[in-house]
Amino acid sequence: MVTEVGQGVSWTGYEFRRARMVERLRQMGITRTEVLSAMSAVPRHVFVEEALRSHAYDDMSLPLGLGQTISQPYTVAVMTQLLFARRAINPNLRILEIGTGCGYQTAVLQALGLREIYSIERLRPLHERAKQNLRAVRLLAHARLVCGDGYLGLPQEAPFDCIILTAAPKEVPLPLLQQLSIGGRMVLPLDEGGVQFLWVIDKTAEGYQETCVQQTLFVPLVNDK
Numbered sequence: 001m002v003t004e005v006g007q008g009v010s011w012t013g014y015e016f017r018r019a020r021m022v023e024r025l026r027q028m029g030i031t032r033t034e035v036l037s038a039m040s041a042v043p044r045h046v047f048v049e050e051a052l053r054s055h056a057y058d059d060m061s062l063p064l065g066l067g068q069t070i071s072q073p074y075t076v077a078v079m080t081q082l083l084f085a086r087r088a089i090n091p092n093l094r095i096l097e098i099g100t101g102c103g104y105q106t107a108v109l110q111a112l113g114l115r116e117i118y119s120i121e122r123l124r125p126l127h128e129r130a131k132q133n134l135r136a137v138r139l140l141a142h143a144r145l146v147c148g149d150g151y152l153g154l155p156q157e158a159p160f161d162c163i164i165l166t167a168a169p170k171e172v173p174l175p176l177l178q179q180l181s182i183g184g185r186m187v188l189p190l191d192e193g194g195v196q197f198l199w200v201i202d203k204t205a206e207g208y209q210e211t212c213v214q215q216t217l218f219v220p221l222v223n224d225k
């Protein structure tokens with residue numbers, strides 16, 4: 001029996017459930033093969049608390065502690081698919097993620113082969129846990145995790161080709177729009193008076209093109225200002 005990286009639990013049960021999760025995502029309309037492969041490669045159960053591991057491959061969000069949640073697999077898949085919908089997944093694309101949480105979305109981005117990933121989390125215990133989780137699954141090498149206010153982005157590392165927010169602001173943070181490259185894409189949930197919608201924003205030389213995708217549910221993006 002093969003042992004999971006650093007976790008001392010058997011592969012088989014989780015591997016089976018993960019395969020079923022990926023099949024379900026395919027049936028739900030996730031067609032991009034790279035996204036499905038990346039989600040097949042990341043052991044989601046390592047990212048959730050031990051007591052919840054039996055639910056790690058169910059299509060549900062799960063509590064991370066400190067009032068935060070890990071998004072349901074379908075949401076991760078949809079957002080990842082949207083982020084790269086118009087382009088080849090080139091390893092050199094520069095990616096910024098806001099809201100590292102437990103690091104699962106970051107791991108999926110790395111499993112896509114991306115080598116320039118930055119991820120910001122404002123709560124230090126989660127930032128530390130994400131580092132630990134990513135190290136445990138050997139997916140920390142190309143992710144730079146930062147503890148800070150994601151609302152401000154990382155001006156010193158801009159521009160980014162892709163920006164993904166996994167917490168919902170009430171309006172699109174201006175610094176993040178400024179840090180998006182021309183031809184770049186941002187995927188984010190927006191809280192519009194208590195109802196949230198997933199938006200895609202494309203930045204072109206002429207301006208921004210905004211598309212509303214579907215209703216969604218995320219924890220709020222805290223604006224520390």
Ligand code: SAH
Binds near residue numbers: 071148219224
């Ligand atoms: N992508 C995560 C889900 C994270 S939940 C995962 O895969 O687990 C959203 C996260 O956004 C929470 O951890 C929350 O602390 C963080 N967050 C909220 N406001 C933030 C801000 N202004 N800057 C950085 N992180 C923020």
